[in-house]
Amino acid sequence: MKRKSSFWKDFKKQWYYYAMVTPVIILVFIFSYLPLYGLVIAFQKYNPALGFRSAWVGLDNFIFLFKQPNFVRTIWNTLYIAVLKIAGGILVPVTVSLLLNEVRNARMKHMFQTAVYLPYFLSWVLLAGVLMDILGTDGIINQTLKQLGLGSVNFLGNAKIFPWTMIVSDIWKNFGFGTVVYLAALTGIDPGLYEAAVVDGAGRWKQTVYITLPQLTPTIVLMSVLALGGVLNAGFDQIYNLYSPIVFTTGDIIDTYVYRLGITQAQYSIGTAVGLFKSAVSAVLICSSYYLADRFTGYRVF
Amino acid sequence: MKKRVLLLSAICLLSQCAVVYGEGEAEQEKQPWLVPYEETVEMHIANAESTTAEWAQEGDDVTNNVFTRAYKDWLNVDVITDWVSADYDESLNLAIASGDLPDVFLANNVQYTQLVEAGMLEDMTDVFEENLSDFAREQYDAVPAVVDAYRVDGRLYGIPTLYYGDIDKPYYMWLRKDWMEELGVSAPTTIDEMMSIIEQMNEKYGTRGIAEDKTLDNLLGIACAWHAYPGIWVEDEDGHLVYGSIQEEMKQVISTYADWYARGLINPNFAVQDSEAVKTDVINGKYGAQPFLQWWGWHAGTNVVEATGNNNSYFLPYAVPSVDENPVLYPLVFPNEKVLVVRKGYEHVDAAVKLMNLHLYVDSEAVKDGLIDVNDFHYYTTTINFLPFNVKPTMGDYNGYYQAIEYKKTGDPSVFTYSGNLDKCTTAEAFLNSGDTSGTIGGMLQMYHAQCAYSIGAGIVERDEFKRDAMWGAAPEVVNSYGSTLDDLLLEGFTLIITGQQPVEYFDTLVEAWKAAGGDEMTAAVNEMYRK
The missing domain is CATH 3.40.190.10 (Periplasmic binding protein-like II)
Known part of the structure; x- marks a missing residue:
């Protein structure tokens, strides 16, 4: 009773704040919550002519999906590629930004930063063509290898190597973005901490280990938690443009598989079922990683 | 342009005369379906986007072009485009879901089955038989198995838009x-x-x-x-x-x-x-x-x-x-991809068939009959692809091959039923005679060269050396x-x-x-x- 009255008291005092946030709430409701209703078609045999009144089939779509002999393989491939991409996508930019932070020459630093940031802006459709030329059996890399007498490597046609080609090229494409984020976090560290460390006799290495890294941890945790939500997205654009039947065993991911399963015949139900499955897994992962981050580093976003 | 408008209105007048005075005009006897409706027929359609069209006039686009004008001038049908989509099948699925269908549109085989099941289409069986032009009938008679695949309990709820013939495959x-x-x-x-x-x-x-x-x-x-x-x-x-x-x-x-x-x-x-x-x-x-x-x-x-x-x-x-x-038999998958259908409740089902006749007519004899100026013809050929009434002549390529042989002998361009085939032969001649590569050599290798693809393909068709997919129709x-x-x-x-x-x-x-x-x-x- 008391709480309610205090809410009304607050509301009277701050009604204009509520008024300002209302349109946003309405928009979010309409565009983010209302469409959730569409998830019912994951449990229906959807026929566009009948719309949401299509026949109800329960879990048939999910059962159909998991009965596919190659679907489980795609889950494993997806996790394998995505987890390594996430791990590399944290390690590489953190290292690079630590190194860049030590560069004295500001011009060099900026030039390097811009250079590594560039590929981030290119689409995979474009980059795939470039990569195919570079990594092909008569590409520049293989020609160099051959001239060094090392024999050629089939980066895109060997099922053992293909996932690594995907992981490395993806990290290469995206680490510029992470670097910018971590550099920004580095500039936010209180210089007083370093001065105190120097007074205590810490060298460059000790400063990095005991001040820079702990100070960076919240940003790293935040980036990891956000990235974990996408653990079932191993990068459709990239893989679809670079794979071929010969590397399906290790390179076929959930998204590419579902694309081939559903897109040719407009199978909305299967597509939605997969989407729902992925969202559910992602939600669990985000929640648990968030809990763990809170538990071990005491870091919370909210 | 002015000349053409005059010509067109003259033809409209003539055709109306033909209605009044019966079989007075030989030209009209040949095309009995080409008679304008007395009252303007309004028809709503949907289109795919076009990337190939060359527009004849300033301001022309997918919704307003040589064909929409032909529909109006030759048949008094006012075609209104409800929507245009680069992702046509997807958009049509949405339209089907919302129940807000255009009067006449193209459906793919899966959509056709769904629409028939949902009872959303007009029965076209009789209208199709009654309004087909002779030329169109020739194209459909060549492939009865394709038409039959669309019959549901003997009734036809749409017209397959055909393909360029088995010789293509x-x-x-x-x-x-x-x-x-x-x-x-x-x-x-x-x-x-x-x-x-x-x-x-x-x-x-x-x-x-x-x-x-x-x-x-x-x-x-x-x-x-x-x-x-x-x-x-x-x-x-x-x-x-x-x-x-x-x-x-x-x-x-x-x-x-x-x-x-x-x-x-x-x-x-x-x-x-x-x-x-x-x-x-x-x-x-x-x-x-x-x-x-x-x-x-x-x-x-x-x-x-x-x-x-x-x-x-x-x-x-x-x-x-x-x-x-044993001779090689060439595999033939079910070749028809799109069906022209009419929404249940639309009155002028026959108009859809007539517009289809019109498309085949443009592709074949309209230039010869003088309805289209030969210099304007390419506006029609580049515009034709995205319109729902675009029926492909199944005999076009096969006949074209023999007409090309005739043309090589006589040099008479009027042997061609389809003007597109004449183009193929003239670019082939330009290449062979003067090494002119500004045109494509596609037509030459398809139907002009002594060792062209159709020199083999025609024989395959004549001996019917095909293995037809046993799944003949929708999967x-x-x-x-x-x-x-x-x-x-x-x-x-x-x-x-x-x-x-x-x-x-x-x-x-x-x-x-x-x-x-x-x-x-x-x-x-x-x-x-x-x-x-």
Whole structure:
């Protein structure tokens, strides 16, 4: 009773704040919550002519999906590629930004930063063509290898190597973005901490280990938690443009598989079922990683 | 332009006279359907987007162009475009879901079945029979099996928009002409001879064997030489329908390809290259052989000639020789993709049929009859593709081939029923006489050259050397539900065998995997639906 009255008291005092946030709430409701209703078609045999009144089939779509002999393989491939991409996508930019932070020459630093940031802006459709030329059996890399007498490597046609080609090229494409984020976090560290460390006799290495890294941890945790939500997205654009039947065993991911399963015949139900499955897994992962981050580093976003 | 408007209005007047005075005008006797409605008929349609159209007038677009004006001027039909979409099928699904359909539109085979089931279409059986022009009837009579596939309990709820005829469908082995001449070899009569030519090209010109990409489409296209029919359903001895890709003949084909691959007779990188990458290499002279359809000239031909600067460097098609004494039968999948349908409740169903007649008429005799100025004709041909009434003449290419022979003898351009074919022949002449490569050589290799694709294709049609897909019409639902995943499974396995990563015996494992993955279920469904 008391709480309610205090809410009304607050509301009277701050009604204009509520008024300002209302349109946003309405928009979010309409565009983010209302469409959730569409998830019912994951449990229906959807026929566009009948719309949401299509026949109800329960879990048939999910059962159909998991009965596919190659679907489980795609889950494993997806996790394998995505987890390594996430791990590399944290390690590489953190290292690079630590190194860049030590560069004295500001011009060099900026030039390097811009250079590594560039590929981030290119689409995979474009980059795939470039990569195919570079990594092909008569590409520049293989020609160099051959001239060094090392024999050629089939980066895109060997099922053992293909996932690594995907992981490395993806990290290469995206680490510029992470670097910018971590550099920004580095500039936010209180210089007083370093001065105190120097007074205590810490060298460059000790400063990095005991001040820079702990100070960076919240940003790293935040980036990891956000990235974990996408653990079932191993990068459709990239893989679809670079794979071929010969590397399906290790390179076929959930998204590419579902694309081939559903897109040719407009199978909305299967597509939605997969989407729902992925969202559910992602939600669990985000929640648990968030809990763990809170538990071990005491870091919370909210 | 003014002249044309005058001409058109004169014709409108004439045709009205014809109505009043009966059979007074010979011209109108020929086209009884070409009579304008007395009251303007309003018709709402939907269109796909066009990337090829050349607009005749300032301000023309998908919704307003030479055809919409022809509908109005010749038939007094006012066609209004409700929506235009680059993603037509998707947009139509939305329109179906919302129940807000255009009056007349194109549906694909899956949508057609759904719409018929939902009772959302007008019955067109009688209207179709009554309003068809003679010319249109000729096109439909050539392919009764296609029309029948759309009958539901004997009734027709839509009109298939057809295709360019069976002559379009066979794969040939295309071999580079100047190299064949330099090597002093003639047309191959056995597969061994064919491969020996390719081997010699590899040795002498450093080529990489057969141009193929990761889809294996080209090589699977010539599997019919072994009487294997990948990708279509065929009848076995007991009358059961079985999938061609998993039959014993196919194992033989794949093992032969594996042998070729090992001997360097197939592109060593085919497993990772897409068709564009392979095409670039074809243009750059890295191949002298490619199995392909009749349109190879449009695909790579003109570019090869330009890149080499040698007017003799194009490829010529050769029939793939059979492995035994039995003739090669060419696989034919159900060829019709789109159906013209009318929304339930729309009054002027006949107008849809008449507009379809009009499209075929434009494609054939409208220029000869003087309704279209020959200089304006290209506006029509480039605009025709995206409109729903675009029915393709199934006999167009076949007749065109014989008309081209006639034309070569007599030089008389009026032998052509389809003006598009005259274009093909005049660009071919320009190339052969003066080395002019500004036009394409596609038409030349398709129907003009003495050794053109249709010189082989016409014979195939006449002897009816086709193996028709036993799944003749829309696929059963379960087939659609697997998408391309079952074929991908086979493609993955074939690629592994051909590249030597798996032994030939792996084929049997693959077949079992295919069956377990849903192949058995699919086979049962196809048999239930199509077994006679």
